[in-house]
Amino acid sequence: MRILAHFDRAAGQAAESIALExxxxxxxxxxxxRQVVRVAPDGAVQVLATMPLPPDGGGTTPVIGIPVVTGVARSDSGAVYFLYSSGQGGLTxxxxxxxxxxxxxVVPLPADTFPNALVIDGKRDRFLVTDSTGGxxxxxxxxxxxxxxxxxDPALAPGAFFGANGLKVHDGAVWATNSDHGTIVRIPVTKRGGSGRxxxxxxxxxxxxxxxFTGRGTEILAAINQTSKLVRVGPDGAHETLLDAEDGMQGTTAVAVQGNRAYVTNGANLAGNDPNLLLAELRHTPTEAGRLDALGRVDFS
Incomplete structure (x- = not known):
């Protein structure tokens, strides 16, 4: 495991989401x-866009009271999209x-929403977006x-803070996390593209x-923001910690898998002071599941 890039906390660069290129x-x-940045393979950081402050400064942004850039996504053609939550119509x-x-x-959303994760459902030529405060x-x-x-669905509803958060399309279904309830839910997609229970x-x-998803069925890597952990979630829902604060996790926000690599963002928004992008190697061993070796690599059986 190594740190690919450090970000500027003083400038508000708390890393929130990842779209791989x-x-x-x-x-x-x-x-x-309120930025979207590109991290090159050598770790160089380039600011692609900075969103303007709303006229009121963003104080009406649901729950948190500040405007934020959250989810990012990249289309097959290379177009980059992102979410802005500002508490203002015409900006959110x-x-x-x-x-x-x-x-x-591209797509306006109601001012009272908190759009958080963004994915492109290429099969149906559509965006899907979690609304964390609206569930x-x-x-x-x-x-x-x-x-x-x-x-x-009620399984997406928040408790006191955020409900639906992370989002992926996988194996004929839409999967989402619920931060307040500590759950991962699967929502089947109907033949017409609608949602099941x-x-x-x-x-x-x-x-x-x-x-x-790790590429091995429904095995998942999940970022736990509040306790600064990267966890493995098996197909049966059982989970184990792979990386934690002792390994450098600091307000862990997102994970994205590409081949045998896992990219992990630490926002350092709830813990720590070093927002960064980590790169870990996934290695499949025949006998040891979820083990961290002495080099900090994540191993799966």
């Missing part, structure tokens, strides 16, 4: 810097990074336009943020 680069959403929604550096609003998943056409609620697949993950 071919060749080993990554696009990262930054809160509360899905934005696209343009080469000019001036972002373009919903929104959908919108990939070409842009009006959004609609795809699921408001949510099924809770893992519990006991309080403070869970983003996650990704």
């Amino acid at each position: 071919p060749g080993g680069g990554a696009v990262i959403g930054m809160i509360p810097a 929604g899905i934005w696209q990074v343009r080469r000019s550096g001036a972002p373009r609003l 919903r998943i929104w959908q919108a056409p990939l070409r842009g336009g009006e959004a609609s609620v795809w699921s408001a 949510a099924d809770v697949r893992a519990t006991g993950l309080e403070g869970v943020d983003d996650f990704d």
Whole structure:
């Protein structure tokens, strides 16, 4: 395991989300810097876009009271999209990074939403977005336009803070985390693209943020923000800690898997003072599951 890039905490660069690029680069959403940055394979950091403050300074942003850039996604064509939560209509929604550096609003979302994770459902040419304070998943056409609620299943609802948070499309279903309830849920996609009833697949993950699949069925790596952990979640919902604060985790926010590599962001928003992007190697061993060897590599059986 090694640190690929350090970010500027003083400038508000708390790393929140990851979209991987071919060749080993990554696009990262930054809160509360309101930025999207690109990290090159050699660790160089380039700011792609910085969102303007709302007229009121963002004090009406749900729950947290500051405007933030959250989820990021990259299309197969290389277009980069991101979420902005500002408490203001006309600013809150899905934005696209343009080469000019001036972002373009693609899909507006209601001012009272907190859009958190963004994925592209390429099979159905649509965006899917978690709304953490509304406990919903929104959908919108990939070409842009009006959004609609795809699921408001009770399993997505918040408790006191955030409900639906991380989001992935996998094996005919939409998967999401619920931070307040510490769960990962699976929502089947119907033949017409609608949502079925949510099924809770893992519990006991309080403070869970983003996650990704390892490429081995429904095995998951999940970031636990509140306790600064990276955990492995098996197909049966059982979970074990792979990395924690002793390994350098600091307010762990997101994980993205590409081949045998796992990219992990530490926002250092709840613990620590070094927001960064870590890179760990996934190695499959025949006898030891979830072991960390002396070099800090994550091993799976």
